[in-house]
Amino acid sequence: MxxxxxxxxxxxxxxxxxxxxxxxxxxxxxxxxxxxxxxxxxxxxxxxxxxxxxxxxxxxxxxxxxxxxxxxxxxxxxxxxxxxxxxxxxxxxxxxxxxxxxxxxxCYNGLGIENGVIQGSALTASSSFGIKYGPQYSRLNSLAESRSKGGWSAGKLDIHQWIQVDLGEIYIVTGLAVQVRYDTMQWVSTYAVEYKLDLISGWEYITDEHNTKVIFCGYTANADKRAVRAHFTKPIRARFIRVHPLTWHLYISLYIHLYICSVFR
Known part of the structure; x- marks a missing residue:
């Protein structure tokens, strides 16, 4: 040391x-x-x-x-x-x-998911298209391999789907990024974000100054395959983060990344 x-x-x-x-x-x-x-x-x-x-x-x-x-x-x-x-x-x-x-x-430096600090078991989802499309394969910029098709794909096409990250403890979260699924034309166009402090707390949506749920923009037909960042208006304190796809192109598929800082309690 x-x-x-x-x-x-x-x-x-x-x-x-x-x-x-x-x-x-x-x-x-x-x-x-x-x-x-x-x-x-x-x-x-x-x-x-x-x-x-x-x-x-x-x-x-x-x-x-x-x-x-x-x-x-x-x-x-x-x-x-x-x-x-x-x-x-x-x-x-x-x-x-x-x-x-x-x-x-x-604190807009990406930490945790892409570099593997956050384990695959901390990434969960409402559903998956199959074992090769699970949330554990949703790390930003990861490629398809024998075990994975690259990215998370939901098992159903409705607005009740989500992908969740458990940070293990409370962090300051300043934003996130989503990316089109590897080697496909499947992406999430808009989404909302929920968060909570611990296992017993209730979920809260990220809202604007009028307490209205914020709808974040993902990909468009003109975007390349680089990650699209969304910076929160105000940093939040959270252990759990959920991304809710609201609209999508062809299928609900994405990679995800968080921008976090350490926090003392």
């Missing part, structure tokens, strides 16, 4: 960036934690994680975290976990830490 010294923040939000090198067939995991002290108690929180071989290149990584209401100081911890053998290495370089007063700007 490598860690910084104690740092005194000038705001309650920080953004960090660093370069990582994770190369080799037996590379393990790299995790970033932040430890916060409010003058009385100290707590640690998971910020970011990646695993496996990412190639013989230095990759820039950006992440952000909310420190809490009254942080006195904090430190960052980088934890490297060995894989099953010694054929691989993990290195980091050029760490930058900045105050980040504008949460809406700093």
């Amino acid at each position: 490598m860690q910084t010294g104690w740092i005194e923040p000038r705001s309650t939000n920080i953004s960090i960036s660093f370069y990582r090198h994770m190369y080799g067939v037996q590379v393990g995991h790299l995790r970033v934690l932040v430890q916060v002290c409010d003058g009385v108690t100290s707590s640690s929180k998971h910020v970011w994680e990646s695993s496996g071989n990412t190639g013989n290149d230095w990759l820039k990584t950006d992440a952000c975290v909310i420190l809490g209401n009254s942080p006195r100081r904090f430190k960052l911890q980088f934890v490297a976990i060995r894989g099953i053998g010694d054929m691989g290495d993990i290195a980091i370089d050029t760490l930058e830490v900045k105050d980040s007063p504008a949460l809406e700007e700093s």
Whole structure:
């Protein structure tokens, strides 16, 4: 483990960036934690994680975290976990830490689903067209393979279908992205988003300033196959996120990604 010294923040939000090198067939995991002290108690929180071989290149990584209401100081911890053998290495370089007063700007970095931090079991759906079309295959930019046709496809064509992400704990969520299904002309044109804090809370739709359910735009006939982002007007606190397709082209099919930040409770 490598860690910084104690740092005194000038705001309650920080953004960090660093370069990582994770190369080799037996590379393990790299995790970033932040430890916060409010003058009385100290707590640690998971910020970011990646695993496996990412190639013989230095990759820039950006992440952000909310420190809490009254942080006195904090430190960052980088934890490297060995894989099953010694054929691989993990290195980091050029760490930058900045105050980040504008949460809406700093936390639009995609985390979790595409890079595999969120496990496939955390992705569920109202229905699926078949075992090769399940929600676990809905990671952004993933390709079709022997087990998957690429993307989630619903088992029914109606407005009661949904795909859900369980983040495991409460995060700040600033937006999401959807993408047309791999190698097809099937996409979701419009959708709504529900969220809730925990297992016992009720679902709430994302609404506008008039408390009206927001209808987000997905793909159009003129769009290419890059992900289409939707930024929420205000960040939300949630553990569970559901996307409800409302209109679609040919079939309800999509990839999904969330833009999240760590949050202290």
